[in-house]
Amino acid sequence: MKNIVNLEYLTNEEIYEILDEADAFAKGKKVDYQGSKCIAYLFFEPSTRTHYSFEKAALNLNCKTQNLDIQNSSVLKGESLYDTVRFFESIGSDAVVIRHPENDYYKQLIGKINIPILSGGDGTGQHPSQSLLDLLTIRQEFGSFEGLKVVIVGDVQHSRVAHTNFKIMERLGMSVYTSGPLEYKEEGMNYVDFDEIIPQVDVVMLLRVQHERHTSNMSLSKEEYHQQYGLNRQRVETMKENAIIMHPAPFNRNVEIADDIVECEKARIFKQMENGVYVRMALINQVLKDE
Ligand code: NCD
Numbered sequence: 001m002k003n004i005v006n007l008e009y010l011t012n013e014e015i016y017e018i019l020d021e022a023d024a025f026a027k028g029k030k031v032d033y034q035g036s037k038c039i040a041y042l043f044f045e046p047s048t049r050t051h052y053s054f055e056k057a058a059l060n061l062n063c064k065t066q067n068l069d070i071q072n073s074s075v076l077k078g079e080s081l082y083d084t085v086r087f088f089e090s091i092g093s094d095a096v097v098i099r100h101p102e103n104d105y106y107k108q109l110i111g112k113i114n115i116p117i118l119s120g121g122d123g124t125g126q127h128p129s130q131s132l133l134d135l136l137t138i139r140q141e142f143g144s145f146e147g148l149k150v151v152i153v154g155d156v157q158h159s160r161v162a163h164t165n166f167k168i169m170e171r172l173g174m175s176v177y178t179s180g181p182l183e184y185k186e187e188g189m190n191y192v193d194f195d196e197i198i199p200q201v202d203v204v205m206l207l208r209v210q211h212e213r214h215t216s217n218m219s220l221s222k223e224e225y226h227q228q229y230g231l232n233r234q235r236v237e238t239m240k241e242n243a244i245i246m247h248p249a250p251f252n253r254n255v256e257i258a259d260d261i262v263e264c265e266k267a268r269i270f271k272q273m274e275n276g277v278y279v280r281m282a283l284i285n286q287v288l289k290d291e
Pocket of ligand 1: 049050121127130160161207208210248249250
């Protein structure tokens with residue numbers, strides 16, 4: 001696997017291979033690059049989890065890391081994405097991890113950059129490493145994907161997590177529904193009523209409202225959002241016994257999720273974060289081992 005930028009470019013076999021290797025890392029598998037590989041991190045959008053768990057993954061494999069401080073870089077002098085990435089290739093980086101606000105940003109790099117590109121998310125497009133850690137968390141819980149039902153709730157239209165998961169989960173045999181404010185509904189993504197679907201699904205996946213991508217303010221107040229679409233104790237009581245709650249984070253307590261639900265018995269949110277390191281170790285190892 002040369003680049004990991006879009007799960008649509010990977011076969012089901014390749015996806016299972018990544019998940020199996022991530023599981024092996026979770027169980028203590030060791031790979032030691034002994035500092036011989038260096039990974040560069042280029043984050044053009046804010047990130048805590050994706051950035052630092054991708055970096056922790058590299059450190060766990062004994063790689064070296066470099067982080068581009070965008071605010072103090074030549075990006076502010078107008079340097080293009082290609083020229084920035086080409087620089088890191090020139091100084092000997094072995095792979096780059098990029099998050100960028102532009103959908104499909106990676107298309108201008110592939111074929112021109114000869115080191116692997118791992119995407120930490122492109123605009124509202126794809127978030128491959130997040131979907132893979134979501135899949136790992138679901139498989140650890142239920143053993144397989146076939147026949148499971150998931151509802152993705154919230155700002156579906158602006159969420160790369162929703163877009164990536166909707167396609168890959170359907171491809172792996174799950175039934176995927178979406179719900180949330182009608183202003184963020186997306187055609188062709190099985191929109192359903194939130195309260196009606198909760199008792200039927202195995203996974204309730206919540207999303208943050210992506211205010212930074214909006215051109216106008218949300219019509220609902222935070223309180224109204226919480227009342228209509230927030231996962232609270234009352235709604236959790238209607239979930240199936242073995243159903244789980246997921247959220248890519250950052251989450252807004254008492255908006256899409258009630259404060260006391262974030263770490264309740266059904267919540268797997270911090271488990272997702274832990275799995276993020278194993279999945280990203282697998283991704284880094286996949287792209288570096290053939291270099
Ligand atoms: C998500 C993202 O950046 O797409 N977060 C993440 O990577 N864990 C979702 C979000 O920002 O709401």
